[in-house]
Amino acid sequence: QKEVEQNSGPLSVPEGAIASLNCTYSDRGSQSFFWYRQYSGKSPELIMFIYSNGDKEDGRFTAQLNKASQYVSLLIRDSQPSDSATYLCAVNLRPSGGSYIPTFGRGTSLIVHP
Amino acid sequence: KAGVTQTPRYLIKTRGQQVTLSCSPISGHRSVSWYQQTPGQGLQFLFEYFSETQRNKGNFPGRFSGRQFSNSRSEMNVSTLELGDSALYLCASSLAGRGLGYNEQFFGPGTRLTVL
Numbered sequence: 001q002k003e004v005e006q007n008s009g010p011l012s013v014p015e016g017a018i019a020s021l022n023c024t025y026s027d028r029g030s031q032s033f034f035w036y037r038q039y040s041g042k043s044p045e046l047i048m049f050i051y052s053n054g055d056k057e058d059g060r061f062t063a064q065l066n067k068a069s070q071y072v073s074l075l076i077r078d079s080q081p082s083d084s085a086t087y088l089c090a091v092n093l094r095p096s097g098g099s100y101i102p103t104f105g106r107g108t109s110l111i112v113h114p
Numbered sequence: 115k116a117g118v119t120q121t122p123r124y125l126i127k128t129r130g131q132q133v134t135l136s137c138s139p140i141s142g143h144r145s146v147s148w149y150q151q152t153p154g155q156g157l158q159f160l161f162e163y164f165s166e167t168q169r170n171k172g173n174f175p176g177r178f179s180g181r182q183f184s185n186s187r188s189e190m191n192v193s194t195l196e197l198g199d200s201a202l203y204l205c206a207s208s209l210a211g212r213g214l215g216y217n218e219q220f221f222g223p224g225t226r227l228t229v230l
Binding site: 032034036042043044045046049088098099101102103104105106107 | 156157158159162169170172204217218219220221222223224
C-alpha cells in the first residue's frame with residue numbers, strides 16, 4: 001500500500017492557466033508536508049512546505065492542506081512553460097512506529113504548453 | 115551560501131564491487147540524509163545522520179551503510195553491488211530542528227551510479 005499517492009500524469013495545461021497538483025497520504029498523524037520540483041536530469045528543489053490546515057501562498061504557488069481528508073495540494077497560478085517538471089509531494093510518515101521521516105510520492109509530471 | 119555538493123557525479127562499477135559516495139552539506143546544516151531514486155521505485159529514503167550518528171534508517175539491506183564526520187560531511191557505502199543498485203543517489207541536508215520529518219531538506223545534484 002502506497003503511503004503517499006500522486007497522480008503520475010502528465011498533467012497538461014496551457015500557458016497562463018492554473019495547474020492543480022494533488023497528493024493524498026495515509027498517516028493521520030503526519031504534520032509536515034513538502035512540495036518539490038524536479039526538472040528532468042536534476043535533483044529535487046524545495047518549493048513550499050506547509051504544517052497547518054488551510055492555504056499558504058508564496059508568489060504564484062499556493063499549498064493547501066486538509067488534514068481531515070488527508071490531502072495536500074499545490075496550485076500554480078499563471079503557469080509558464082518553465083514550470084514544466086515533475087512535482088514531488090513529501091509527507092512525514094512514521095513507518096513501523098519509529099521516527100517521522102519524509103516519504104515521497106512518485107511525482108506528477110506537469111507540462112505547460114505555450 | 116554554497117549548496118549541497120556530492121562527489122563523484124557519475125560512477126560506473128561492476129557487480130560485486132563496492133562504492134563510496136560523498137556529500138558535503140550546506141554550512142550549518144547538521145543533518146544529512148541519503149536517498150535512492152529509480153524510475154521504478156521513485157525517491158526512497160536510505161538513512162539520516164545527525165551529529166555523527168545514524169538517527170533514522172529506511173528499509174534497505176545492510177549492504178548500504180553510511181557515516182558522518184565531525185564537520186557534518188557524510189559518506190555512503192554500498193558493498194557487493196548488484197545490477198539493481200543502479201540509480202541516482204541523492205544527498206539532502208537540513209537544519210537539525212525537531213527531527214528529520216519536520217525540516218525542509220535541500221538536495222545535492224546527486225551521483226549517478228551505473229552497475230554493469
